[in-house]
Amino acid sequence: QKEVEQNSGPLSVPEGAIASLNCTYSDRGSQSFFWYRQYSGKSPELIMSIYSNGDKEDGRFTAQLNKASQYVSLLIRDSQPSDSATYLCAVNKSGGSNYKLTFGKGTLLTVNP
Amino acid sequence: DTEVTQTPKHLVMGMTNKKSLKCEQHMGHRAMYWYKQKAKKPPELMFVYSYEKLSINESVPSRFSPECPNSSLLNLHLHALQPEDSALYLCASSQGMLAGGGDTQYFGPGTRLTVL
Numbered sequence: 001q002k003e004v005e006q007n008s009g010p011l012s013v014p015e016g017a018i019a020s021l022n023c024t025y026s027d028r029g030s031q032s033f034f035w036y037r038q039y040s041g042k043s044p045e046l047i048m049s050i051y052s053n054g055d056k057e058d059g060r061f062t063a064q065l066n067k068a069s070q071y072v073s074l075l076i077r078d079s080q081p082s083d084s085a086t087y088l089c090a091v092n093k094s095g096g097s098n099y100k101l102t103f104g105k106g107t108l109l110t111v112n113p
Numbered sequence: 114d115t116e117v118t119q120t121p122k123h124l125v126m127g128m129t130n131k132k133s134l135k136c137e138q139h140m141g142h143r144a145m146y147w148y149k150q151k152a153k154k155p156p157e158l159m160f161v162y163s164y165e166k167l168s169i170n171e172s173v174p175s176r177f178s179p180e181c182p183n184s185s186l187l188n189l190h191l192h193a194l195q196p197e198d199s200a201l202y203l204c205a206s207s208q209g210m211l212a213g214g215g216d217t218q219y220f221g222p223g224t225r226l227t228v229l
Contacts, residue, residue: 034217043203043220044156088155092216099144099169099207099216103155 003027004091006104014112019076021107023089026070032092033065033072034101039085047087048074079111116140117221119204125227128194134224136187136204143209144168144216145187147179150201150223162187163209194228201225 005024013019021035032051036044048063050056050072056063062075072091076083089104117138126132136145144163148156161169162181176198178190187204201223207216 032216036220041225043201043223046217046219049217099146099161099163100158101218105155 003093003102004089004104006087006089006107008105009108010110011107012110012112013079015079015081017079017111019079019083019109019111021074021076021087021089021109023072023074023091023104024070025072025089025091025102027091027093028067028070030067030070030091030093033063034090034092035061035063035072035074036088036090037083037085038088038106044088076109079109081111081113084109084111117204117206117219119202119221119224121224122222123225123227125229126191126194127229128196130194131190131192133191134189134202134204134226136189136206136221137185138206138219138221139185140206140219141184141208142206142219143184144207145181146203146205146207146218147177147187147189148203148205148220149198150203156203156220160189191226194226196228199226199228 035047038044050063050065060077064073086106088106090101120135147159150156159173160179180188203223204221205218207218210216
């Protein structure tokens with residue numbers, strides 16, 4: 001099992017819809033979880049961080065964490081064409097350096113006008 | 114302000130050249146990182162400096178040489194690179210938590226490196 005898994009996509013949604021991006025991780029002791037957005041040719045931009053079970057909302061973005069299921073998701077409400085990008089899930093594993101993030105391969109999201 | 118700056122934005126170099134990439138942050142962060150990213154792949158960690166000391170070297174070839182002159186600056190010296198080293202080189206910084214949960218990393222815009 002890969003350490004951090006994401007569906008590579010592409011995930012295609014119509015403008016105004018909810019986009020749901022999923023990520024699973026293998027290390028049950030992982031403590032910190034991050035979602036980055038990366039436009040083609042640009043650098044990753046932090047969207048959300050989440051540390052506790054439950055939901056965390058920031059504007060149109062909601063991160064959801066379920067440590068029992070080893071699952072973290074990102075919901076984007078009212079999707080806009082400008083949300084079209086690759087979304088990277090990153091996890092900080094337990095027992096190792098606080099500085100090492102394990103990235104998923106990313107999910108390509110396309111929002112169609 | 115969560116800005117990390119990198120220069121140059123683009124760099125083309127021959128296999129015999131010596132060049133340097135520069136990264137700067139003024140957020141008071143004490144951890145700084147170099148990543149390499151190839152097309153359609155996630156970033157790969159190369160080096161981590163924590164409190165100006167090299168903390169992690171992910172078995173990077175010696176043709177890449179990092180340097181942290183002070184807490185705000187991070188350099189990556191390049192020498193005798195190969196064409197397969199062509200990639201987007203990303204710098205990141207974080208507060209530098211010595212214990213506890215993961216430290217939020219903020220990325221700079223990157224340097225697009227082409228080795229001929």
